[in-house]
Amino acid sequence: MLFVVVVCPACKRVQVAEARTARPSCRACGKPFELTSRKAFYQGEDADEARRVAAKVALQVGGAGIEAVAESAAASERERVASLEDVVRALSRRAEFTAEDVTDELRRLRVTSTAERVVEALRRENRLYEPRSGRFRWVSSLDA
Ligand SMILES: [Zn+2]
Structure with a gap:
């Protein structure tokens, strides 16, 4: 399974999405977005690493909270x-x-x-x- 760490274009929450879902819905605000249009802070098969990167990115962007969630997690x-x-x-x-x-x-x-x-x-x-x-x-x- 391929995981991608992206920031939602609408609410800026950092999250882990599954790469096979081309148009996932944001875990925080529910709005769908095009995965390929987002900058991938991480892309790989290591779910733990994806969450780690997501947590780090969330701290960097100063998000209100960490939304590090794999689609299937x-x-x-x-x-x-x-x-x-x-x-x-x-x-x-x-x-x-x-x-x-x-x-x-x-x-x-x-x-x-x-x-x-x-x-x-x-x-x-x-x-x-x-x-x-x-x-x-x-x-x-x-x-x-
Ligand atoms: Zn959102």
Whole structure:
């Protein structure tokens, strides 16, 4: 399956679409648009990578929210992506945090993920590092 990360021409929400759908409807505003007329920020078969790129692009364009959704992906996947950034936002207030802090935020925000998965994802994106075992810090903090 081929995924494409595009911005809706009407509402500017970033989203993941399936390339086989030539005229998808926007996940946020529902308006259909021509896929080929949109700039593709990512095109490939890796759904996780597509969502990662979509999340990054959403931050860059300063969208109100992250609409990183594959056409065929379950709604829970959409929740997971949006919520992960919520967890990051909550944790970004701390200079240093532990896996237990991540777990607390996940529980508070009702995100169905594990601290391990979150840390692993953020580490893969070079967003955090582990100065001491079990202690995490942000590579660059927004409020630094
Ligand atoms: Zn839209």
